[in-house]
Amino acid sequence: xxxxxxxxxxxxxxxxxxxxxxxxxxxxxxxxxxxxxxxxxxxxxxxxxxxxxxxxxxxxxxxxxxxxxxxxxxxxxxxxxxxxxxxxxxxxxxxxxxxxxxxxxxxxxxxxxxxxxxxxxxxxxxxxxxxxxxxxxxxxxxxxxxxxxxxxxxxxxxxxxxxxxxxxxxxxxxxxxxxxxxxxxxxxxxxxxxxxxxxxxxxxxxxxxxxxxxxxxxxxxxxxxxxxxxxxxxxxxxxxxxxxxxxxxxxxxxxxxxxxxxxxxxxxxxxxxxxxxxxxxxxxxxxxxxxxxx
Amino acid sequence: xxxxxxxxxxxxxxxxxxxxxxxxxxxxxxxxxxxxxxxxxxxxxxxxxxxxxxxxxxxxxxxxxxxxxxxxxxxxxxxxxxxxxxxxxxxxxxxxxxxxxxxxxxxxxxxxxxxxxxxxxxxxxxxxxxxxxxxxxxxxxxxxxxxxxxxxxxxxxxxxxxxxxxxxxxxxxxxxxxxxxxxxxxxxxxxxxxxxxxxxxxxxxxxxxxxxxxxxxxxxxxxxxxxxxxxxxxxxxxxxxxxxxxxxxxxxxxxxxxxxxxxxxxxxxxxxxxxxxxxxxxxxxxxxxxxxxx
Numbered sequence: 001x002x003x004x005x006x007x008x009x010x011x012x013x014x015x016x017x018x019x020x021x022x023x024x025x026x027x028x029x030x031x032x033x034x035x036x037x038x039x040x041x042x043x044x045x046x047x048x049x050x051x052x053x054x055x056x057x058x059x060x061x062x063x064x065x066x067x068x069x070x071x072x073x074x075x076x077x078x079x080x081x082x083x084x085x086x087x088x089x090x091x092x093x094x095x096x097x098x099x100x101x102x103x104x105x106x107x108x109x110x111x112x113x114x115x116x117x118x119x120x121x122x123x124x125x126x127x128x129x130x131x132x133x134x135x136x137x138x139x140x141x142x143x144x145x146x147x148x149x150x151x152x153x154x155x156x157x158x159x160x161x162x163x164x165x166x167x168x169x170x171x172x173x174x175x176x177x178x179x180x181x182x183x184x185x186x187x188x189x190x191x192x193x194x195x196x197x198x199x200x201x202x203x204x205x206x207x208x209x210x211x212x213x214x215x216x217x218x219x220x221x222x223x224x225x226x227x228x229x230x231x232x233x234x235x236x237x238x239x240x241x242x243x244x245x246x247x248x249x250x251x252x253x254x255x256x257x258x259x260x261x262x263x264x265x266x267x268x269x270x271x272x273x274x275x276x277x278x279x280x281x282x283x284x285x286x287x288x289x290x291x292x293x294x
Numbered sequence: 295x296x297x298x299x300x301x302x303x304x305x306x307x308x309x310x311x312x313x314x315x316x317x318x319x320x321x322x323x324x325x326x327x328x329x330x331x332x333x334x335x336x337x338x339x340x341x342x343x344x345x346x347x348x349x350x351x352x353x354x355x356x357x358x359x360x361x362x363x364x365x366x367x368x369x370x371x372x373x374x375x376x377x378x379x380x381x382x383x384x385x386x387x388x389x390x391x392x393x394x395x396x397x398x399x400x401x402x403x404x405x406x407x408x409x410x411x412x413x414x415x416x417x418x419x420x421x422x423x424x425x426x427x428x429x430x431x432x433x434x435x436x437x438x439x440x441x442x443x444x445x446x447x448x449x450x451x452x453x454x455x456x457x458x459x460x461x462x463x464x465x466x467x468x469x470x471x472x473x474x475x476x477x478x479x480x481x482x483x484x485x486x487x488x489x490x491x492x493x494x495x496x497x498x499x500x501x502x503x504x505x506x507x508x509x510x511x512x513x514x515x516x517x518x519x520x521x522x523x524x525x526x527x528x529x530x531x532x533x534x535x536x537x538x539x540x541x542x543x544x545x546x547x548x549x550x551x552x553x554x555x556x557x558x559x560x561x562x563x564x565x566x567x568x569x570x571x572x573x574x575x576x577x578x579x580x581x582x583x584x585x586x587x588x
Contacts, residue, residue: 117575117578118573118574118575119573120573122567122569133575137578138578138581154573157500157501157568157570158501158570158574158575159453159454159457159497159501160453160457160574160575160579160582161575163453163454163582164578164579164581164582164587167581167582167584167586167587168581168587168588169587169588192537192538192539193537195538195539196500196537196538196539196568199493199496199497199500199538200497200500200501200538202493202497203453203493203494203496203497203498204497206451206490206493206494207451207452207453207494243486243487243490244486244489244490244493244494245486245489245490273416274451274490275416276451276452277586279412279413279414279448280412280452280454280585281411281412281427281452281454281455282582282583282584282585284411284431284432284458285454285458285582285583286583287432287458287461287462288454288457288458288461288576288579288582288583289576289579289580289582289583290461290576291574291576292461292571293458293461293462293463294462294463
């Protein structure tokens with residue numbers, strides 16, 4: 001395995017769920033048609049980003065895994081013979097719901113899943129209301145195309161998550177995500193937010209000598225409560241190489257598919273040139289598992 | 295404490311050590327004259343970057359702490375009533391040498407020291423030959439102007455080091471450093487290296503909601519062995535705010551002093567807006583203290 005082509009689907013979602021799924025299927029087909037071997041979808045791609053409000057009725061959007069959505073995406077993976085990274089609202093048990101990434105292998109089998117570990121709670125991102133924190137840890141998913149370090153959105157702010165995936169042999173880091181701007185933020189603040197989001201993920205690539213794939217949604221979604229002006233998701237889906245260098249980047253306004261070749265041999269070389277893993281002071285890192293050290 | 299003015303001295307060093315010290319003293323005075331309350335010097339600022347070759351004779355450059363250099367910098371700190379972050383080649387015992395940052399308080403007293411924990415070893419950066427890895431851990435230094443998370447150069451590639459300083463209450467991260475280009479690298483590769491170096495440190499600011507101050511040397515220093523074309527230190531000393539935003543950045547060619555005001559109140563605010571520390575999954579981070587998880 002030297003080169004892998006990845007497809008990223010940055011989509012604008014409407015209220016019509018079957019319409020969103022139809023669009024996803026078309027985009028998956030388009031990416032596969034351009035040679036994508038691994039296709040990554042954005043976070044919670046079936047629906048609007050429903051966490052803008054806290055509404056018990058919205059738990060109806062959740063599904064079991066396996067369930068109808070896994071059947072749908074499994075078939076798409078098999079038909080196109082791709083590894084497919086999907087992001088679902090998982091109903092595990094009454095009162096236990098997760099934000100779960102599911103990875104399908106090229107034969108349509110479920111290669112593994114990851115339940116979002118870090119759960120945000122910010123105005124308009126009320127995820128702690130909906131999602132029980134993940135309990136599967138930071139485990140890469142083994143596929144026929146390599147070990148994928150799949151994490152989800154808020155995880156991207158945590159160097160620990162990226163590091164653990166790398167230490168467990170992940171060959172790339174993958175972030176389905178849903179992040180955008182609030183209308184009251186100044187232009188300067190928006191740029192700081194976007195820049196921070198990009199450099200944090202590129203820095204995971206550098207620290208761990210791994211490519212990073214981040215797929216964000218795009219477009220405006222209104223706040224159903226009417227209390228805010230909604231979220232303008234900022235797109236900017238990108239692929240970075242193992243030195244943190246951009247391999248491709250989408251814009252912030254439009255739906256877009258990126259199909260990008262990754263040279264996985266570079267990770268081996270970059271880790272020889274930049275031997276950061278060699279010199280970790282693991283004897284001095286104990287405090288990392290503490291909340292705060294006071 | 296709301297605003298603190300920091301001074302960064304990006305210097306080109308020659309073979310003449312007293313000449314380097316004289317220049318440092320002048321630059322410290324200049325920064326203090328412009329209102330700097332904390333002045334940060336680059337890594338191993340007294341001399342050329344001597345680690346380009348492995349030469350037992352060069353251990354003669356090391357000094358005890360306290361010793362002549364600490365006396366010199368202590369006086370400068372006291373005279374200008376500044377906190378001063380110096381970087382010295384420490385002789386601790388025969389055969390035990392460290393790369394040590396020393397922090398002087400505004401009265402000239404030694405507030406604390408940090409012995410570089412992560413030691414590189416790359417062609418032209420033969421630091422493992424000279425420096426015993428630090429044994430003081432990642433402990434911020436308490437000064438009259440706040441708790442300073444002082445780290446050194448290679449440490450900047452390790453999110454663990456930045457995180458531990460933040461968890462121990464550091465109010466800013468400070469990196470004296472010495473990094474540059476090798477003449478055989480392509481222009482593309484140089485840009486990737488510089489960019490990786492900058493985004494990694496800015497990402498520490500983002501992940502931890504802290505300002506970051508990084509002071510690098512500048513100018514070309516020849517390889518005494520003649521085997522390489524030496525190192526062109528790339529400067530680019532900078533200050534980033536707690537969202538990773540640039541507050542100031544020096545160029546890559548010339549010696550330069552930066553005097554920059556930091557609003558330390560912003561860390562409190564940024565950590566409220568971006569509550570990353572709140573959501574850390576400390577129950578899931580155990581593996582971080584392992585070399586590799588296989």
